[in-house]
Amino acid sequence: MSKSKSEYLINRHDNQYEVVIGLEVHAQVTSVSKLFSTSATKFGAEPNTQVSLVDAAFPGMLPVINEYCVKQAIKTGIGLKAKINKRSVFDRKNYFYADLPQGYQISQFKDPIVGEGKVILDMPDGQKEVGIERLHLEQDAGKSIHDLDPKNTFVDLNRSGVALMEIVSKPDLRSPDEVNAYIKKLRSIMRYLGTCDGNMQEGSLRADVNVSVRKKGSKEFGTRCEIKNVNSIKFMQMAIEYEANRQVDLIEDGQTIDQETRLFDTKKNETRSMRSKEDAHDYRYFPDPDLLPLEVSDDFIENLKSEIPELPDEKKKRFIEKFKLSPYEANILVSDIETSNYFENVIKKSDVKLATNWIIGELFAALNEKNLEITESPISAGNLSKLINLIKDGTISGKIAKTVFEQMMEGDKDPQKIVEEKGLKQESDPKALEALIDKVIDDNRDKATEYKSGKVKLFGFFVGQVMKVSGGKANPQLVNEILKKKL
Amino acid sequence: MSDITKQSLSELVENIKGKKLSSSEVTKAFVERSEKSKELNAYITEDYANALNKAKKFDEKPNLDLKLPGIPMAVKDLFCTKDLRTTAGSKILNNFVPTYESTVTQNIWNEGAILMGKLNCDEFAMGSSNETSFFGNVQNPIDKNLVPGGSSGGSSSAVAAQLTPITIGTDTGGSIRQPASFTGTVGLKPTYGSCSRYGIVAFASSLDQAGPMAQNVKDCALLQEVISTYDEKDSTSIDFKRNEYSKKLTKDIKGKKIGIPKEYRVDGMPKEIEDLWKKGIEYAKDCGAEIIDISLPHTNYALPTYYIVAPAEASSNLARYDGVKYGFRAEGENLIDMYEKTRSEGFGAEVQRRIMIGTYVLSSGYYDAYYLKAQKVRKLIKNDFDEAYKKVDVILTPSTPSSAFKIGEKTNDPVSMYLNDIFTVPVNLAGLPGISIPAGHDAKGYPLGLQIIGKAFDEQNILNIAYAMEEKINFKNNITDWWIK
Numbered sequence: 007m008s009k010s011k012s013e014y015l016i017n018r019h020d021n022q023y024e025v026v027i028g029l030e031v032h033a034q035v036t037s038v039s040k041l042f043s044t045s046a047t048k049f050g051a052e053p054n055t056q057v058s059l060v061d062a063a064f065p066g067m068l069p070v071i072n073e074y075c076v077k078q079a080i081k082t083g084i085g086l087k088a089k090i091n092k093r094s095v096f097d098r099k100n101y102f103y104a105d106l107p108q109g110y111q112i113s114q115f116k117d118p119i120v121g122e123g124k125v126i127l128d129m130p131d132g133q134k135e136v137g138i139e140r141l142h143l144e145q146d147a148g149k150s151i152h153d154l155d156p157k158n159t160f161v162d163l164n165r166s167g168v169a170l171m172e173i174v175s176k177p178d179l180r181s182p183d184e185v186n187a188y189i190k191k192l193r194s195i196m197r198y199l200g201t202c203d204g205n206m207q208e209g210s211l212r213a214d215v216n217v218s219v220r221k222k223g224s225k226e227f228g229t230r231c232e233i234k235n236v237n238s239i240k241f242m243q244m245a246i247e248y249e250a251n252r253q254v255d256l257i258e259d260g261q262t263i264d265q266e267t268r269l270f271d272t273k274k275n276e277t278r279s280m281r282s283k284e285d286a287h288d289y290r291y292f293p294d295p296d297l298l299p300l301e302v303s304d305d306f307i308e309n310l311k312s313e314i315p316e317l318p319d320e321k322k323k324r325f326i327e328k329f330k331l332s333p334y335e336a337n338i339l340v341s342d343i344e345t346s347n348y349f350e351n352v353i354k355k356s357d358v359k360l361a362t363n364w365i366i367g368e369l370f371a372a373l374n375e376k377n378l379e380i381t382e383s384p385i386s387a388g389n390l391s392k393l394i395n396l397i398k399d400g401t402i403s404g405k406i407a408k409t410v411f412e413q414m415m416e417g418d419k420d421p422q423k424i425v426e427e428k429g430l431k432q433e434s435d436p437k438a439l440e441a442l443i444d445k446v447i448d449d450n451r452d453k454a455t456e457y458k459s460g461k462v463k464l465f466g467f468f469v470g471q472v473m474k475v476s477g478g479k480a481n482p483q484l485v486n487e488i489l490k491k492k493l
Numbered sequence: 494m495s496d497i498t499k500q501s502l503s504e505l506v507e508n509i510k511g512k513k514l515s516s517s518e519v520t521k522a523f524v525e526r527s528e529k530s531k532e533l534n535a536y537i538t539e540d541y542a543n544a545l546n547k548a549k550k551f552d553e554k555p556n557l558d559l560k561l562p563g564i565p566m567a568v569k570d571l572f573c574t575k576d577l578r579t580t581a582g583s584k585i586l587n588n589f590v591p592t593y594e595s596t597v598t599q600n601i602w603n604e605g606a607i608l609m610g611k612l613n614c615d616e617f618a619m620g621s622s623n624e625t626s627f628f629g630n631v632q633n634p635i636d637k638n639l640v641p642g643g644s645s646g647g648s649s650s651a652v653a654a655q656l657t658p659i660t661i662g663t664d665t666g667g668s669i670r671q672p673a674s675f676t677g678t679v680g681l682k683p684t685y686g687s688c689s690r691y692g693i694v695a696f697a698s699s700l701d702q703a704g705p706m707a708q709n710v711k712d713c714a715l716l717q718e719v720i721s722t723y724d725e726k727d728s729t730s731i732d733f734k735r736n737e738y739s740k741k742l743t744k745d746i747k748g749k750k751i752g753i754p755k756e757y758r759v760d761g762m763p764k765e766i767e768d769l770w771k772k773g774i775e776y777a778k779d780c781g782a783e784i785i786d787i788s789l790p791h792t793n794y795a796l797p798t799y800y801i802v803a804p805a806e807a808s809s810n811l812a813r814y815d816g817v818k819y820g821f822r823a824e825g826e827n828l829i830d831m832y833e834k835t836r837s838e839g840f841g842a843e844v845q846r847r848i849m850i851g852t853y854v855l856s857s858g859y860y861d862a863y864y865l866k867a868q869k870v871r872k873l874i875k876n877d878f879d880e881a882y883k884k885v886d887v888i889l890t891p892s893t894p895s896s897a898f899k900i901g902e903k904t905n906d907p908v909s910m911y912l913n914d915i916f917t918v919p920v921n922l923a924g925l926p927g928i929s930i931p932a933g934h935d936a937k938g939y940p941l942g943l944q945i946i947g948k949a950f951d952e953q954n955i956l957n958i959a960y961a962m963e964e965k966i967n968f969k970n971n972i973t974d975w976w977i978k
Binding site for chain 2: 059062063064065066067068069070071098100102103104107108109110159161288290291292294295296297298
């Protein structure tokens, strides 16, 4: 795997530093109920309306594992090409906080449900493999709200007990761009699988970022700092840049880096110390005696494997091989499941090449402008397909198609109808075109003479005139052919 | 009327079913006796008026097909009871009223029984004398200066004093069997996973088990068949075939092999305990059982293992009592200050001691040496039993190394207090069923118990052997009603 041009290095004086990054991504499992209780998990509900006695840790309440969440975690593991552990153990991570009703979080420590796997990133200068260390299931905590009252903190337990997957990468990432690609790829895989909606605004996906620096060429890792709970890719990238530079400055200044947990201040765009290694919590992990070790059979895993849809890497390969797309095009089209579904729906009945260009070009630009997701596209896949067929069979020109497309964006109309209503049908009747062309030549006798005497550049002028006179409806190919003959 | 409270559960059930007694008559008798027995301090919360109302309702439309038709019953205050205060013997839950019912108590009410109130216990079931309760110590009806055992001390006292015809306790390291032994009553700790832990205030989750406490073995068997159900709400509940223990109860134990573990002859064991054990062996032989010497080599390590595992789990289980959501809260300057004050004031000394031990043994740097090592030893202890059960059907031991001690005698010596559990603790560590039956008296006239330990899920066998031996022993409890003025 080459990495030359895009290598991300920090230069100070005569030294070059490489940045080493590992991510702990917390992905909320897509599930209607919580990891160990039957409470709902809907986002944005009134505070403390989705809380069971188990979530609020009432005396004598016991956790019961939600099988669906286990399936979701295993599916994600399969999507990460990871080892599925047939036996895993839930541990208690003990600490006190007002939004942690049990006084411990049920998590997996020594024996996670998913072991080592990998994620492939498509970087501008080639593919890069990022190792996955593990994936484990754990409960989310509640939410402390400090700004509603000057003296009191409010606690919302709706999130308490919601299932999270913590996905830990190996320290394989080397730049903010790779982090961007990694998060997007992870998100894409989970959205394909339906195991996490990846909605960063709603907190369904957030990450702790481990950053260290080392002199280029060094084999040893530097001392790392962990930046806690960053909830957007942009902030992750900014935090990494700030943190890496801070560490380089310290080293250049002859100082050492303290292993510590830091917070990213999104307003000041800087990281600052939250607690040092010495102050780190002693979580007193031990197996949760309320839960038996989680054991899954080979059949259970095989059944889940059979439910796994085609994932982005495989889809990309198929798109390239079957549809002759370029890797660039394929990457864009498979990047999320909705886009690839849209694409595949369009090409069911229409030309692949045109569809690719129209989706990546016109459609994406138009959606971008309106700030819409592909799922919110005013133009359905079916109607885009029709539009493409109208171009392909010569009913309308590419130029007219753009006009039609614009109208379709205003509301999902059948392009056929737009063409008919507005009389935009392409003129492809040779006789009609000949008449048109004769008239243009007639009106521009002097230019025709110039052309004939060798000023061939004027050919474009005539094409333009014909198109103008036809109101853009003349079939450009036929116009070319006939013009050549007539001139 | 005074006869009623002297009747066993089985007799009361028979009399109610035979319409010789109404639920109201029975409930009234036990309520009246309970009211006259306040000095024992067996109750934390009384619910007599409701009980009498429920009895009246039962009598209006009696369902005599139930197993506990209109039978009044007080239960240990570790079981959450809907709309009735549940304290676990602690200040920190002094004002806690559950909105839910434990599975075990629900099973009991489903069979027609009526709740009379909540019985005293050591705080969070941590204790062997009922002296750690925030609600004061309980007196043993045998003698006013004696502890009733613990942690189910209110339960043992109430059954022995006939304030309730039967009751339930919980047993984490001996908390049913030791108090039964101290009060001349019968107590069964079922196999781990037999009775649901749902709705029981947790002490040590991997050891806690609810069980019946009664005047005799037959009553114990009847209550066990009521409370033991598979429960999806408890992930450690086990779905095995449960017997109608009382119906299958038999005194025919001919040919049963009874193991005598040599390691239970501990140093300094009083001679009268040794004699009791010998007597027990003779009774068993008289019943036609075969006596076989066995070895449980890791017995010596059971107590230290228990006092690592149980506090470790407790330290985590009790973290939820933080003043934030329910229960007692002491105001503080900030969150940490509130936690510290709430927990310092809300928990008693023994609970704090165990939280500290538990926190210590789970701490990084100590985890491997204590908690992990203890888990390994626990496995060895279980293996000892597995080996023994290749040769024998049940194991016979004394229930406790002494008879009931005096109130205050051991409160300043926790280790001596812990030693009380030496014969009962291995059973919890191995998850096995064990029953304590009264088998004799010591020189002072205090009751002594024998313990019969069974294979996992083999409650029927230990009940049968206890039933057969009970008849031979023909124990009579010496209770003078000294507390009734």
